[in-house]
Amino acid sequence: MWQVNELFENREYYLRRFNKKQYLETFEEYEKAFHSFDALCRKHYEEHGDIELLCGEVAQAVCLYVSECASGQLFKNARQEAEWQEQMNLFVVTYLFPAILECRNDYYKQLVKALEKQWAQTFKGYKIKAATFETINSGFQKKAFGLF
DSSP states (O other): OOOTHHHHTTHHHHHHTOSTTTHHHHHHHHHHHHHHHHHHHHHHHHHHOOHHHHHHHHHHHHHHHHHHHHHTSOOSSHHHHHHHHHHHHHHIIIIIHHHHHHHOOTTHHHHHHHHHHHHHHHSTTOOOOOOOHHHHHHHHHHHHTTOO
16 A cells, blocks of 8 residues: 555665755655655555554554565575675665655654654664754765764
């Protein structure tokens, strides 16, 4: 129902372009792709009116999808698996969370919190926190001006 796979299509492309010069353009591309998923969320919310149910279902669907992706990988060792998980974490933090936060709908804050909580439960030892596009992008600016 949730078509979570659409959120992760072209993940490697987006991560390759996560840099000062390309992040703005790439994030805008991701936002356009994210809109169909957001439309599903809005429709579910309008039909059921239950923010907690919506957020819980989406968080579970996202984490289940990532878990299934991990199961389908042929990791040679634990280090390779950890690197793959770190890439998934980075993608969620730099593209998925900011896209959700840009929606500014009735449930965006709760959805991010539900995803953070479910992620920590599903992927033991990996706690991720949401940030806005502006916060992430400004990190490039600070680093460029020598503030770090």
